[in-house]
Amino acid sequence: MGLDIASLFAERETERYALHVRHLNEQMVRVLRTIGFDVAFRSGSGQYLYDRNDVRYLDLMSGWGVFAVGRNHPDVRDALKNVLDSDLPNLVQMDVSALAGILAERLLLRVPHLEKVFFTNSGTESVEAALKFARAATGRPTILYCDHAFHGLSYGSLSLMGDDVFRRGFEPLLPDCRQVPFNDLDALERALATRTVAAFIVEPIQGKGVNMPQDGYLAGALELCRRHGALFIADEIQTGLGRTGRFLAVEHWGVEPDMVLLSKSLSGGHVPVGAVLTRKWIFDKVFDRMDRAVVHGSTFAKNDLAMAAGLATLDILQSERLIENAERTGARLLAAFQGMADRHELVKSARGKGLMIGIEFGPPRSLRLKASWNALETVSSGLFCQLIIIPLFKNHRILSQVAGHGIHTVKLLPSLVISDADCDWIERAFEAVIADAHRVPGAVWSLGKTLLGHTMKARAAG
Numbered sequence: 001m002g003l004d005i006a007s008l009f010a011e012r013e014t015e016r017y018a019l020h021v022r023h024l025n026e027q028m029v030r031v032l033r034t035i036g037f038d039v040a041f042r043s044g045s046g047q048y049l050y051d052r053n054d055v056r057y058l059d060l061m062s063g064w065g066v067f068a069v070g071r072n073h074p075d076v077r078d079a080l081k082n083v084l085d086s087d088l089p090n091l092v093q094m095d096v097s098a099l100a101g102i103l104a105e106r107l108l109l110r111v112p113h114l115e116k117v118f119f120t121n122s123g124t125e126s127v128e129a130a131l132k133f134a135r136a137a138t139g140r141p142t143i144l145y146c147d148h149a150f151h152g153l154s155y156g157s158l159s160l161m162g163d164d165v166f167r168r169g170f171e172p173l174l175p176d177c178r179q180v181p182f183n184d185l186d187a188l189e190r191a192l193a194t195r196t197v198a199a200f201i202v203e204p205i206q207g208k209g210v211n212m213p214q215d216g217y218l219a220g221a222l223e224l225c226r227r228h229g230a231l232f233i234a235d236e237i238q239t240g241l242g243r244t245g246r247f248l249a250v251e252h253w254g255v256e257p258d259m260v261l262l263s264k265s266l267s268g269g270h271v272p273v274g275a276v277l278t279r280k281w282i283f284d285k286v287f288d289r290m291d292r293a294v295v296h297g298s299t300f301a302k303n304d305l306a307m308a309a310g311l312a313t314l315d316i317l318q319s320e321r322l323i324e325n326a327e328r329t330g331a332r333l334l335a336a337f338q339g340m341a342d343r344h345e346l347v348k349s350a351r352g353k354g355l356m357i358g359i360e361f362g363p364p365r366s367l368r369l370k371a372s373w374n375a376l377e378t379v380s381s382g383l384f385c386q387l388i389i390i391p392l393f394k395n396h397r398i399l400s401q402v403a404g405h406g407i408h409t410v411k412l413l414p415s416l417v418i419s420d421a422d423c424d425w426i427e428r429a430f431e432a433v434i435a436d437a438h439r440v441p442g443a444v445w446s447l448g449k450t451l452l453g454h455t456m457k458a459r460a461a462g
C-alpha cells in the first residue's frame with residue numbers, strides 16, 4: 001500500500017495551526033484564533049462540516065462557492081476513482097482529450113448561443129484568457145470593468161479589481177483597464193464611445209457585496225457593447241452552474257454574452273478547473289493558424305480528473321434537480337430575511353437570487369444603538385458584521401462570511417443541496433443573533449468591545 005493519507009491526516013491534524021504558523025500564512029491563523037473559528041474541522045459531507053468533536057456545522061460559504069453539489073459527493077468521487085482506475089492517456093499534449101471534448105459539448109448544450117470552449121485551471125485563469133481573447137479578437141486595447149468588481153488576483157484580473165485593498169503594494173498593473181460604475185449605462189456608453197474598448201467584463205451579480213444589476217442593466221450593456229464594437233464578457237465564475245436558480249445568472253435577464261467564464265462549482269469541489277465559453281469567431285481569431293495552435297494554454301488544463309469532475313458535476317446538477325432547489329430554497333430564505341429587515345432596524349435590506357444572498361446591515365435609528373454602532377464603525381468600517389458571523393458560528397454552528405472589506409453585508413453562498421430543515425436552522429439562527437444585536441448592553445456588543453480592543457492592539461503593533 002502507498003501513502004495512507006487518511007492516517008497521516010489523523011496523526012498530524014492537531015498540528016495544523018502550528019504547521020501553518022511555521023511554514024505557511026501565520027496571519028490566517030491569527031485571524032481564525034481571534035474570531036474563534038479555530039475548531040479544526042475534520043470532515044465534510046454535503047452541506048455540513050464536522051469538527052474534532054464531531055459537532056456538525058452548516059456551511060454557508062461552500063469554500064467560496066465551489067461546493068454546489070456538496071462536499072465529497074459520492075458520484076464525483078466515483079468519477080474520479082474511475083479515471084484513476086482506467087489508465088487513460090492523460091495530458092498527452094500531442095493528442096486531443098476525449099473527456100474535454102465531451103465536457104465542452106455538454107457545457108455548450110446548456111449555453112447554446114456559444115460554440116467553443118477553452119479550459120483553464122481556475123477562475124482567474126479564465127479571466128486572463130478572456131482578456132487575451134478580447135484583445136486578439138477586436139485588435140483594441142481597453143478593458144472596462146465595474147466598481148466593486150472581483151475577478152481574481154493574478155495580474156490581469158487584479159487590474160480589473162474594484163477593491164483597492166487587493167491592489168495596494170502590487171502596482172503597476174495592466175495598462176488600459178478602466179473602471180466604470182456598476183448599474184450606470186450612461187457612464188458605460190461614454191467609455192465605449194472612445195471605440196478603443198475590446199471588452200466590458202461584468203459579474204451579473206457582484207460577489208463583493210452581493211450587488212444586484214438593475215433590471216435592464218445587463219441587456220442595455222450588451223446592446224451598447226454591440227453598438228460600439230466591444231465584447232460583452234459575463235464572469236459567471238461565482239454565479240454560474242445553478243447558483244442563482246438558473247444555469248447561468250444572465251438567463252434571469254435574457255442576456256447572451258460573447259464570452260461566459262466558469263470555474264468554482266465545475267470542480268465538483270475536488271479538482272480545480274475553469275472554462276471560457278465563447279463565440280466561434282472570437283476563438284478563431286486567437287487560434288488562427290496551425291503555428292498558433294498553442295498560442296494560449298496551460299500544461300494542466302483539460303486534465304482527465306478535472307474533466308471528469310466537471311462531467312460528474314453537470315450530471316448531479318441535473319439528476320438531483322439542484323438548480324430548482326437553489327431557486328426554491330433561495331426564494332424562501334430571501335423572503336425570511338426581508339421579513340427580518342422589516343422587523344429589525346439594524347437590517348437594511350436582503351437581496352440576491354437563488355442561493356447567493358446578501359443581508360445588509362446599517363446605522364440604526366434609535367439613540368442607544370447608534371452610540372454603539374458609531375463606536376465600532378469609526379474605528380473599523382465593516383467590523384459590525386463580525387458581530388453577526390461570530391455568534392452565528394459559536395452559538396449556532398453556522399459558517400458564514402462578510403461579503404468584502406469595509407462592507408456591511410453578510411453573504412450566504414451555501415451548497416445547492418440544502419434542505420428545508422437547513423433553511424429552518426438558518427432562519428432560527430439569524431433571527432436569534434440579529435435580535436441579540438438589538439440589545440444594548442448585551443453579549444453581541446460586549447463582543448464588539450473585545451474586537452475593538454484587538455483592532456486597536458493590532459494597529460498599535462503594526
Ligand SMILES: Cc1ncc(COP(=O)(O)O)c(C=O)c1O
Binds near residue numbers: 127150151153203263
Ligand atoms: C466572480 C469571480 N471571478 C473570478 C474569481 C477568481 O477565481 P479563482 O479564485 O479561482 O482564481 C472569483 C473568485 O472568488 C470570483 O468570485
